[in-house]
Amino acid sequence: MDFRRTPLTEIAHQVRGGEVSAREVTEHALGRIAELNPTVGAFVAVDGTRALEQAAAVDQIVATGGDPGPLAGIPLGVKDSEDAAGYRSTYGSALLAEAPVAVSDSVHVARLRAAGCVVVGKTNLPEFAWSGVTDNDLFGPTRNPWNLEHTSGGSSGGAAAALASGMVPLATGSDGGGSIRIPSACCGLSGMKPSLGRVPGGGPEAPGWLDLSTKGPMARTMADVIAALDVVVGPEPTDLRSLPRPEANWPAVLEDPHVPARVAWSPTLGFAEVDAEVLAVCERSLSVLESLGAEVVEVDPVFDTDPVGDWLTMVAACLLRTMGPLRDNPAWGRLDPMLAAVVDSARSTTALQMVEVLDRCHEMNVRLVELFHDARLLVTPTTAALPPPIALGGSGIVNGKTTPNWVQLTYPFNMTRSPAATVCVGLSSSGLPVGLQLIGPQHADLVVLRSAAALEAAIGFDELAPVGS
Secondary structure (H helix, E strand, C coil): CCCCCCCHHHHHHHHHCCCCCHHHHHHHHHHHHHHHHHHHCCEEEECHHHHHHHHHHHHHHHHCCCCCCCCCCCEEEEECCCCCCCCCCCCCCHHHCCCCCCCCCCHHHHHHHHCCCEEEEEECCCHHHCCCCCCCCCCCCCEECCEEEEECCCCCHHHHHHHHCCCCCEEEEEECCCCCHHHHHHCCCCEEECCCCCCCCCCCCCCCCCCCCEEEEECCCHHHHHHHHHHHCCCCCCCCCCCCCCCCCHHHHHHCCCCCCEEEECCCCCCCCCCHHHHHHHHHHHHHHHHCCCEEEECCCCCCCCCHHHHHHHHHHHHHHHHHHHCCCHHHHHCCHHHHHHHHHHHHCCHHHHHHHHHHHHHHHHHHHHHHHHCCEEEEECCCCCCCEHHHCCCEEECCEEECCCCCCCCHHHHCCCCEEEEEEEECCCCCEEEEEEECCCCCHHHHHHHHHHHHHHHCCCCCCCCCC
């Protein structure tokens, strides 16, 4: 069994039909984790006993003629910033290394578990999910299965590496600045950041990153992402931002994948410098869009300036709220110095400044509305650089120069709450994946998913990462 070659729906079909047991599928996942995780560092906690008990419950439902759900027996990795019953949520930080064990699942995890998934463990992330590379003082780095000297991206880098190496077929992620799209692109996956509120948060605590972050399932292919999204979208009364259940059948997207008649291509969004090799791979994929019937028009700039300052203002304020009460923790000295500086910067932010940042988010969305009057889809490179070497400590390389902001192309669409996906469109000369980002109008998740599925099929990228093969 290779999780990277067998669709989620096929695995679940076999479990529901009794062709293979959930226990066998779970044991395979646990075996892959035991074999590969010491090298990759994707998982930070695994509970085989608990996972096998869940698998046995799935098998019991099948044995008695019941239906355990559309994702029956699917092994699931949960990002370590999201609660799963029986596990700590450490957020990759020594500050929370002894956090209480969660007694319940997040809404996201609960819906996946109700659909038949088996939680096998927690996946790594950068400290408090704030960085584009997955490394922290508590668990160390997560390595890219395409090249172990390079990062898997972040912040859902543990999830992406686990998927790319075939440890599990499904994982949870979250995206507050690119944290699903960046690691998906770095690890050769198709990924999707849904519209804000499409996959609800909710629960007793307020959202950690205000209106920037959304949760979402991660998988290797767009078909698998859609299968998982179908069971997690929909309203949640404790989430003020949650959206109604869409009337459309999301898996039906795969029956008629196509791209809009007119697609806008923006290589830099107007402010980013993109590595020449990344740009070349992405530009080759434009001819594929044209072969699918799209007229591709270049639209650059989209925005007048890089909104990173405004994005950081919002993130810093949220982190100060979350981390401020932990300042007296003896482990505060182990905090990533850059993260500590970001948190401290928020102490001087005024209420008026925060409102002005939200005003500029509004203005950015108005610009997108104008763009989408002319084209139904916007495409850009997903990242400005190839997956960086871990030794660079978080920086990337763009046209031979080291830069800390090699992720300039994703966070604008957290600020506008737009649905956005990434599709692997090829490999660099050094064998590292390159992603193309697809952005749609407000709440037009199906437009993005349908286009991403069409592009993925037409590109036909089907290579597997060396680690795990």
